[in-house]
Amino acid sequence: xxxxxxxxxxxxxxxxxxxxxxxxxxxxxxxxxxxxxxxxxxxxxxxxxxxxxxxxxxxxxxxxxxxxxxxxxxxxxxxxxxxxxxxxxxxxxxxxxxxxxxxxxxxxxxxxxxxxxxxxxxxxxxxxxxxxxxxxxxxxxxxxxxxxxxxxxxxxxxxxxxxxxxxxxxxxxxxxxxxxxxxxxxxxxxxxxxxxxxxxxxxxxxxxxxx
Numbered sequence: 001x002x003x004x005x006x007x008x009x010x011x012x013x014x015x016x017x018x019x020x021x022x023x024x025x026x027x028x029x030x031x032x033x034x035x036x037x038x039x040x041x042x043x044x045x046x047x048x049x050x051x052x053x054x055x056x057x058x059x060x061x062x063x064x065x066x067x068x069x070x071x072x073x074x075x076x077x078x079x080x081x082x083x084x085x086x087x088x089x090x091x092x093x094x095x096x097x098x099x100x101x102x103x104x105x106x107x108x109x110x111x112x113x114x115x116x117x118x119x120x121x122x123x124x125x126x127x128x129x130x131x132x133x134x135x136x137x138x139x140x141x142x143x144x145x146x147x148x149x150x151x152x153x154x155x156x157x158x159x160x161x162x163x164x165x166x167x168x169x170x171x172x173x174x175x176x177x178x179x180x181x182x183x184x185x186x187x188x189x190x191x192x193x194x195x196x197x198x199x200x201x202x203x204x205x206x207x208x209x210x211x
Contacts, residue, residue: 044115046108049074062093063107065100072100076107084110087131094130102126109135117142124164136164144172154182155189162190167198174206183207 014021021027037045052060052075060075061082082089096103102122108115109123110132117123117139127135143166161170177183187203 042116044113046104046113046115047076047111049076049104049107051075061088061091063103064093064095065103066095066097067100068098074100074103074107077111080111084134085131087129096126096130098122099126106130106132106135109138124160128164136166140166140169143169155186158186159190162195162199165196165199167196167202170199170202174202177206180207180210 009021013019014027017025034051035048037047039045050072059078061078063074063076065072065074088094099122102119103126105115105118105123106126109127120139120143124136124139127133127139157173158170160166161173174183177186183203183206
């Protein structure tokens with residue numbers, strides 16, 4: 001089977017059996033349709049990662065996502081993935097556990113789609129494991145702008161800010177903390193050894209300025 005993508009071939013070349021385009025004297029042309037993007041109920045268009053984008057496998061990377069008793073394959077653009085993820089760079093495939101919808105959301109965000117974060121506690125860990133820093137920053141902005149963790153325990157908010165190095169979100173939390181005692185209670189639940197220097201610096205500054 002021969003393929004031609006993006007270059008012109010003369011009719012004489014196609015009809016010359018020595019060039020291998022004919023099969024038993026017949027020239028067959030295969031074509032198909034692929035859904036490139038899908039519009040969600042909220043009006044936002046998202047990429048279709050469930051089908052390979054092109055005929056050439058080298059243009060995509062394959063993510064094998066194992067969700068409960070099923071397995072799914074996602075085909076994001078290799079160029080985009082390599083640019084944003086040092087973990088996936090130069091890989092042709094990767095295996096992931098749990099959450100095909102969450103993995104899809106991570107890929108949508110990585111490709112620039114303005115997705116509303118549905119399950120923050122799953123999306124940010126996946127983005128961290130796959131080293132998509134642009135996805136983590138996107139989620140952090142939504143945390144600040146939309147207060148998506150309003151149902152979350154106050155201490156858990158500081159834990160998330162520490163665990164995923166969400167320094168802008170930490171600044172947002174400190175700006176809205178009621179008093180020093182409340183901050184002290186929250187910080188007791190955060191592991192000191194896992195705090196980044198920036199995290200400790202911001203908290204120390206708050207104590208000095210509000211003690």
